[in-house]
Amino acid sequence: MTTDEGIVYDRTLLGKENEIGTFEVSLNMITEFAKSTGETHSKYLGNDDQIPVVAPPTICNLFVGGSRPDIKLEFGDVSFFAGQSIESKSEIRPGDTLTATTKLDHVYSKTGRSGKMVFAVWQTQFKNQNNGIVALVNESFVTRNK
Numbered sequence: 001m002t003t004d005e006g007i008v009y010d011r012t013l014l015g016k017e018n019e020i021g022t023f024e025v026s027l028n029m030i031t032e033f034a035k036s037t038g039e040t041h042s043k044y045l046g047n048d049d050q051i052p053v054v055a056p057p058t059i060c061n062l063f064v065g066g067s068r069p070d071i072k073l074e075f076g077d078v079s080f081f082a083g084q085s086i087e088s089k090s091e092i093r094p095g096d097t098l099t100a101t102t103k104l105d106h107v108y109s110k111t112g113r114s115g116k117m118v119f120a121v122w123q124t125q126f127k128n129q130n131n132g133i134v135a136l137v138n139e140s141f142v143t144r145n146k
Helices: 027-036 057-062
Strands: 018-024 078-088 097-112 115-127 133-144
Touching: 027 057, 057 078, 057 133
Parallel strands: none
Antiparallel strands: 018 097, 078 133, 097 115, 115 133
């Protein structure tokens, strides 16, 4: 069972969007990122003149993170990254300008073998220059006692 009952944190941050920044996506950025992650498809590498170049959906990893507000969680003494999912909504192309915002999506507790853990889930939204959503990135962070 998961719940946020009894978890003390700044609940005013739930759902509140925080700007991360604006990022220009270049052809070189796309192809270098694709090579560095082992992508081999021509649409990511630009080595086929018949196929327009698009970015791998995971390119958003270059821009997530940044500074998130402190949720002032009153629990645990050790925190770590617990996972990520990326939902691609539209193709990212060379020349696109992406704007990223993040929000605290939800906080919940769970009891595992090591005891109680509190998870904070952040959702980062990427929009292109046409205000179209191109990707949603969900990241989970866990806090527990040693």
